[in-house]
Amino acid sequence: MRHVPQGILSGLRVIDCSTYIAGPAAAVILSDFGADVIKIERPPHGDPYRYLVTVPGMPVSDQNYCWILDGRNKRSVALNLADPDAREALLKLVRGADIFITNYQPQLQRKFRLEHSDLAAINSRLIYASVTGYGENGEDAEKPGYDATAYWARSGLMHTMHNGDAEPVQSPAGFGDHPTSMSVFAGIMLALYRRQLTGEGSRVTTSLMANGAWSNSCAIQAALCDAAFLPKWTxxxxxxxxxxxxxTRDGQxxxxxxxxxxxxxxxxxxxxxxxxxxxxxxxxxxxxxxxxxxxxxxxxxxxxxxxxxxxxxxxxxxxxxxxxxxPPPSDVAHDPQFEQNYVFAEIEPGLKTVQNPIRVEGLEKAAPRMAPGMGQHTRDVLLELGYSEEQIAQMIERGAAQ
CATH class of the missing domain: 3.30.1540.10 (formyl-coa transferase, domain 3)
Known part of the structure; x- marks a missing residue:
């Protein structure tokens, strides 16, 4: 069997213009297999996912563990997309990109002129992947949503997953986003294969709601078949x-x-x-x-x-x-069964991260790199695009970049 070297997706450039989890996690999977991922963040604060660990109820740590997980392997470029020069910098990136991922709501896509038609006009080979909360049609098409509302609650999972003597429970952080990211990744790979056959880019779409329905599909299919549901039990x-x-005796x-x-x-x-x-x-x-x-x-x-x-x-x-x-997550993190099946990888000495769950014989994953600071690579990427030091300094000074 011919061995494929590490980074089968090396040479592909991904623009991650999404926030929170589903879109960024799909970009992480692409980066794990070698793609160059440039994370676009809007100054001054960047992706709000950076601050999820500060939400009351999240596990307390001096590490930004959510950002480590879904920000890894990326280069962060901070651009104020309302500024014409910043937008032009983004378009330069798009012209040389293979994949563009966004979860911006439709009104933001229109505001910043980042709809598929806008970007396909300057790069006909671009794979444009869009993640929505509730799909692209119907009265909720422009409704904002997190995985807790669109994947977990709207799909019926929240109603399904509790006993008769309990209230519906909140889903853990990323519970629906990470499965949805696999759909985004799969759609992108299909679109890349189609591009190989046709030479054309295409548009990939999925929603948190649809992925929730797929996860809850046995129960929903029962409803579609007019099945009689039993009362919930304790x-x-x-x-x-x-x-x-x-x-057990020891409380497990x-x-x-x-x-x-x-x-x-x-x-x-x-x-x-x-x-x-x-x-x-x-x-x-x-x-x-x-x-x-x-x-x-x-x-x-x-x-x-x-x-x-x-x-x-x-x-x-x-x-x-x-x-x-x-087990609780604290036990899972030290479970040898996970270790022996390469679920975790060292991201820096003494710190591990969760790998994406895909393994393909003959392919190696790239070694994970620590998630970037906000705008950490703005200057480097703009230099690659042909901007001078003076132009970059001017953009930063007036807030077009950071």
Whole structure:
């Protein structure tokens, strides 16, 4: 097999003219495979994602961990797009670019003349990728949205993902943005392949709402088929005790997903020492377990509370049962299974970052580089575009650049 050197996308230039997470994360994936990504930020503050870690409720750290994750590998150029000279600098970048990513709302795209038609007119080979909250049609097309509102709430996921005795929960930061970034990346790669065939650029679009619908598509497809949805249940009276979570003696949660009852039920009984329950008519069939779920869950709760997770991990593996631990992120960050599968990469000595989840045999990812300061590369990039030191100084002095 012929080996492809590190950076299969090297030689491609990406203009990341997006904010927060979905668009910037797609640009990160492109950079991981070698693309040169130039991040356009609007002075004086830049991408508001830089400040997400200061929002109340976010984990407290002296590191800007969100920016490290989705700002890595990029060069930051700060341009005031309302200034004609700054806009001209951006257009010079676009003329030599392969990909332009934006999540600007339609009114901002019009204001700064950054719609697809504007940029395709000066670069017919450009791949223009646009991420919206709620799609490009309908009354909400220009409505602002985050992944929490468009992906998590609007798609029905927020309603779906809670027990009957709980209020709907807020999604974690980036919960919908990062899956959406994979759609953006996939669309860009399809558009690049199309360009290879036709020589033409194209427009790639996706929305947080559509990606939320795809994530919640089993439930939505059920609704499309007029399925009858069951009332929500509580953990202690779950409709299927074999798809439920339990707590071990050392306070660790484990989650079961046992979907092959003829095989799994006897194995679970053996693992828990419930041999007398294998043929017990109260529990021996799925229907019986549903009818007596509270009693069975109580028995299982008592059993799991007798031993630590390490014991149950060994026993459940021995009986070939499908389950998983429910660790906090602080444990995930040190889980050897993640380490051994290259989920993390060192970005600088003593600091790791989360890799994108794509691995292709024969391709290497670029070593991650620390996320830039705001406007850190403005001067360097403008020099590459042919601006003189004097011109750059003038642009910075009057606020066109930073």
């Amino acid at each position: 953990r202690k009276a779950a409709i299927n005790p074999l798809v439920n979570h339990y707590v 949660r484990i989650f079961f997903c046992l979907l092959d009852p003829p095989r799994d039920w006897p194995n679970l009984c053996r693992a828990l020492g419930f041999l007398e329950l294998v043929d017990d008519p109260r529990f021996s069939t799925p229907a019986a377990r549903r009818g007596n779920s509270a009693a069975l869950i109580e028995r299982m709760d008592d059993a799991f509370a007798q031993c630590d997770l390490s014991h149950w991990s060994s026993v459940l593996k021995e009986h070939d049962l499908i389950w998983g631990p429910v």
